[in-house]
Amino acid sequence: MNTKQRILDAALTLFSQNGYANVYVGQIAEAVGIKAPSLYKHYKSKQDIFQAILDEMKSRYDAQAAALNMNGNNAVADANTFAAVSEDGLVRMGMGLFMYFLHDDYAQRFRKMLTVEQFRDPDLAQLFGRQYADEPLAYQALMFSMLEKNGVLKEQDPNVMAIQYYAPIYMLLTMCDREPHREAELTVLLEQHIRQFSRIYSKEDNV
Amino acid sequence: MNTKQRILDAALTLFSQNGYANVYVGQIAEAVGIKAPSLYKHYKSKQDIFQAILDEMKSRYDAQAAALNMNGNNAVADANTFAAVSEDGLVRMGMGLFMYFLHDDYAQRFRKMLTVEQFRDPDLAQLFGRQYADEPLAYQALMFSMLEKNGVLKEQDPNVMAIQYYAPIYMLLTMCDREPHREAELTVLLEQHIRQFSRIYSKEDNV
DNA sequence: CTTGACAGCTAATTACAATTAGCCTATAAT
DNA sequence: ATTATAGGCTAATTGTAATTAGCTGTCAAG
Numbered sequence: 370m371n372t373k374q375r376i377l378d379a380a381l382t383l384f385s386q387n388g389y390a391n392v393y394v395g396q397i398a399e400a401v402g403i404k405a406p407s408l409y410k411h412y413k414s415k416q417d418i419f420q421a422i423l424d425e426m427k428s429r430y431d432a433q434a435a436a437l438n439m440n441g442n443n444a445v446a447d448a449n450t451f452a453a454v455s456e457d458g459l460v461r462m463g464m465g466l467f468m469y470f471l472h473d474d475y476a477q478r479f480r481k482m483l484t485v486e487q488f489r490d491p492d493l494a495q496l497f498g499r500q501y502a503d504e505p506l507a508y509q510a511l512m513f514s515m516l517e518k519n520g521v522l523k524e525q526d527p528n529v530m531a532i533q534y535y536a537p538i539y540m541l542l543t544m545c546d547r548e549p550h551r552e553a554e555l556t557v558l559l560e561q562h563i564r565q566f567s568r569i570y571s572k573e574d575n576v
Numbered sequence: 577m578n579t580k581q582r583i584l585d586a587a588l589t590l591f592s593q594n595g596y597a598n599v600y601v602g603q604i605a606e607a608v609g610i611k612a613p614s615l616y617k618h619y620k621s622k623q624d625i626f627q628a629i630l631d632e633m634k635s636r637y638d639a640q641a642a643a644l645n646m647n648g649n650n651a652v653a654d655a656n657t658f659a660a661v662s663e664d665g666l667v668r669m670g671m672g673l674f675m676y677f678l679h680d681d682y683a684q685r686f687r688k689m690l691t692v693e694q695f696r697d698p699d700l701a702q703l704f705g706r707q708y709a710d711e712p713l714a715y716q717a718l719m720f721s722m723l724e725k726n727g728v729l730k731e732q733d734p735n736v737m738a739i740q741y742y743a744p745i746y747m748l749l750t751m752c753d754r755e756p757h758r759e760a761e762l763t764v765l766l767e768q769h770i771r772q773f774s775r776i777y778s779k780e781d782n783v
Numbered sequence: 784c785t786t787g788a789c790a791g792c793t794a795a796t797t798a799c800a801a802t803t804a805g806c807c808t809a810t811a812a813t
Numbered sequence: 814a815t816t817a818t819a820g821g822c823t824a825a826t827t828g829t830a831a832t833t834a835g836c837t838g839t840c841a842a843g
Binding site (some may be wrong): 386525 | 591594598688691696702725735736737739740746748765773777778
């Protein structure tokens with residue numbers, strides 16, 4: 370019934386594993402349980418399927434972004450948002466981000482697909498960069514600058530703190546993408562990273 | 577004359593930009609200045625060209641690794657190797673790594689190619705992980721553990737330090753791959769990262 | 784000087800994958 | 814009840830890309 374959606378789903382799975390060019394429309398159709406020509410009742414071409422995936426992902430992303438900056442008309446988080454962030458808070462936040470990116474069905478497949486297609490088209494490169502680098506970094510830089518103002522953290526460049534906090538999370542994520550059997554080991558390292566980060570930057574020097 | 581090599585070179589360029597499946601043997605041939613069928617005098621198939629690139633890269637990599645562990649039969653660096661590493665030393669090392677990966681002809685293309693093909697084959701995934709994650713991390717963890725012993729750095733988990741040092745470098749590298757016009761801006765951030773890292777972890781607390 | 788292998792070419796051949804044509808059935812609206 | 818539409822199918826069609834066949838010129842070794 371909801372064939373149109375199931376096509377996108379199957380296509381995303383296949384594209385993320387093999388890349389656009391290595392996937393045949395027949396495979397997508399088979400995964401959905403129909404024959405290749407029937408796909409064309411729903412999308413006018415293979416490229417059109419790819420574009421539909423992108424569009425859906427963009428709108429999900431926008432929705433999520435809108436949800437984050439939620440306070441009605443206020444575009445950015447204010448100091449109070451982060452007032453109560455502790456070491457455990459940072460751990461929760463980082464692990465949550467990580468687990469979401471790693472296990473959420475759409476998030477993981479979409480990330481892999483973009484990884485694999487990013488150099489073919491500047492638009493994709495930009496989308497990728499925005500979604501997995503610039504936006505998270507900006508958000509976290511904001512967070513850290515708040516935490517400094519609140520006297521929780523040492524006064525250091527928040528942009529640098531953001532990349533030192535986030536880049537390891539992202540790297541561990543890509544390592545899990547490549548070698549899922551190492552998830553347990555890498556998750557441990559992730560938590561150690563966040564705790565050490567928090568300890569090192571926290572103002573009460575408990576080193 | 578050295579057509580065989582020039583084929584690899586052209587193929588690597590194209591594969592890294594478009595991915596294996598999007599490159600036609602005719603394009604490779606054209607880049608070399610011959611016709612497609614002539615390729616088959618040198619390689620027995622398109623797949624064979626891909627494999628030859630991998631083989632060459634593996635051997636380059638092994639050579640480089642061998643050069644690093646140079647002391648004749650001694651497999652790992654000893655404490656003295658890192659005795660004199662200062663903040664500026666760390667900066668030089670990190671920026672050097674970065675610039676090499678970013679601008680070296682082979683290094684950059686090979687990295688992009690692997691990025692784009694990594695999920696298609698577990699062997700490629702493993703190769704990628706080893707080359708761009710596990711090996712650098714192991715090397716740097718070793719370095720940091722030495723620097724701790726020497727009393728230069730605070731005593732913190734060296735594996736964590738390694739990922740906090742290296743992951744930002746790698747992330748900035750991939751950002752430059754995607755959006756080369758941002759190189760200047762990102763290079764600044766890179767240097768700030770390393771200096772801040774060094775300051776934060778150095779034992780004489782100059783915060 | 785002639786022979787063979789090397790490296791190139793043009794012209795098939797083969798294979799296969801995307802898409803189109805045209806037919807069929809069920810179901811929902813008129 | 815009739816009909817239009819949605820969504821499926823099989824059987825073309827089209828296009829293209831990898832590879833093979835088979836010819837040619839060059840040049841080094843005998």
